[in-house]
Amino acid sequence: MAEIIALPTRPRATTGAAGQAALVASFAHARRGPDDVLWLKENAELLNVLESTGQGRADLLTPYEAAFADLPARFRFFPQYYRFLLSIALDLEDMGLPGDVAGPMAAQVARAGLAQAELSDLQRAEARRLLGRRGLGHTVRDPGLDDRLRAFIARSQTFALPNRKAAYELTHILFYLSEYGRCDPGVGPETIRSLHFAGLVALLEHNADLLAEICIALRFARVTPPPAWEAWVSARRQTVRMGTGAQAVLPDSYHEWLMAEWMRGLGGAALFAGRYGPGRISFHMPPPDGPLRDISRVLIGLGGARKGAWSRMRPHITVALDPTAMATLALAERSHQFEAFFSYFARA
Numbered sequence: 001m002a003e004i005i006a007l008p009t010r011p012r013a014t015t016g017a018a019g020q021a022a023l024v025a026s027f028a029h030a031r032r033g034p035d036d037v038l039w040l041k042e043n044a045e046l047l048n049v050l051e052s053t054g055q056g057r058a059d060l061l062t063p064y065e066a067a068f069a070d071l072p073a074r075f076r077f078f079p080q081y082y083r084f085l086l087s088i089a090l091d092l093e094d095m096g097l098p099g100d101v102a103g104p105m106a107a108q109v110a111r112a113g114l115a116q117a118e119l120s121d122l123q124r125a126e127a128r129r130l131l132g133r134r135g136l137g138h139t140v141r142d143p144g145l146d147d148r149l150r151a152f153i154a155r156s157q158t159f160a161l162p163n164r165k166a167a168y169e170l171t172h173i174l175f176y177l178s179e180y181g182r183c184d185p186g187v188g189p190e191t192i193r194s195l196h197f198a199g200l201v202a203l204l205e206h207n208a209d210l211l212a213e214i215c216i217a218l219r220f221a222r223v224t225p226p227p228a229w230e231a232w233v234s235a236r237r238q239t240v241r242m243g244t245g246a247q248a249v250l251p252d253s254y255h256e257w258l259m260a261e262w263m264r265g266l267g268g269a270a271l272f273a274g275r276y277g278p279g280r281i282s283f284h285m286p287p288p289d290g291p292l293r294d295i296s297r298v299l300i301g302l303g304g305a306r307k308g309a310w311s312r313m314r315p316h317i318t319v320a321l322d323p324t325a326m327a328t329l330a331l332a333e334r335s336h337q338f339e340a341f342f343s344y345f346a347r348a
Helices: 016-030 037-052 062-077 079-094 102-112 121-132 145-154 156-160 164-177 189-205 208-220 227-237 254-266 292-305 310-318 323-333 338-345
Strands: 241-244 281-284
Touching (some): 016 037, 016 062, 016 281, 037 079, 037 254, 079 102, 079 121, 102 121, 121 164, 145 164, 145 189, 156 164, 156 338, 164 189, 164 208, 189 208, 189 227, 189 323, 189 338, 208 254, 227 254, 292 310, 310 338
Antiparallel strands (some): 241 281
């Protein structure tokens, strides 16, 4: 009788609801442990995308039951992470996980005045937004906060220069002022210009993570993002290589992938529609490789001959770019804000 040899089988990846459940379980249990602050960050972001798009379901949340029950104890020991912890509690409850954790946590944050310990306006705005979800936003007492936030995002020239910290603060201020798209943030044309300037920098850098956030912020500001920008982010998303099991190496490009998914979800696509298997999953994208650095190198090399008019500088720049870089530049030039952007970017 022939001997039958059992070959090891690889767990099959699944799509649809089962695939979403496998993905959520990976973030909850397999990518990192709950004692890692990066577990807090990753899961707070994933749950926020699910909750704010209305695509979260209670049946997806069972992997979080133990962590949810432990949130009050973790909050007592790690009050410095209150924004992550409270965000997770609020999203889990608001998406249907049974329990009464978020309200008491929010009340304790307010009583302890933790928002007053924040030095950053952005972090105070986030704290106010989180507490407001349980009717306690008024406890963040800072009458000038909105004025400072709006003044920052309306200064368009700030965002015409490569400055990732400023650009991400711009997008997050729009997230908080709009309640993640639930209300009109009431921003003027200067802020829309700021978003376009920051988007052009991100495009020229090939920063899919930031460009996706810019497109999301534009939607929250009640402005349709340039379709070509969204198409570029979606194409970049297609380059994601997923690792599973022993091939799931961290750190990875999960945030770029997540922001691209969020952007697509706001455009009507189903979130997390790919194939996801059980266990640890990682996401890997090529590093940014856009022409931003080459353009900057040409401009700084021109010295005193540098001008703020794009028509004067274009011939000097295009001769230094390869066809791939030229394609990106051509896409950027299609923006009606490009010449105004360049007048600041050139630093003439």
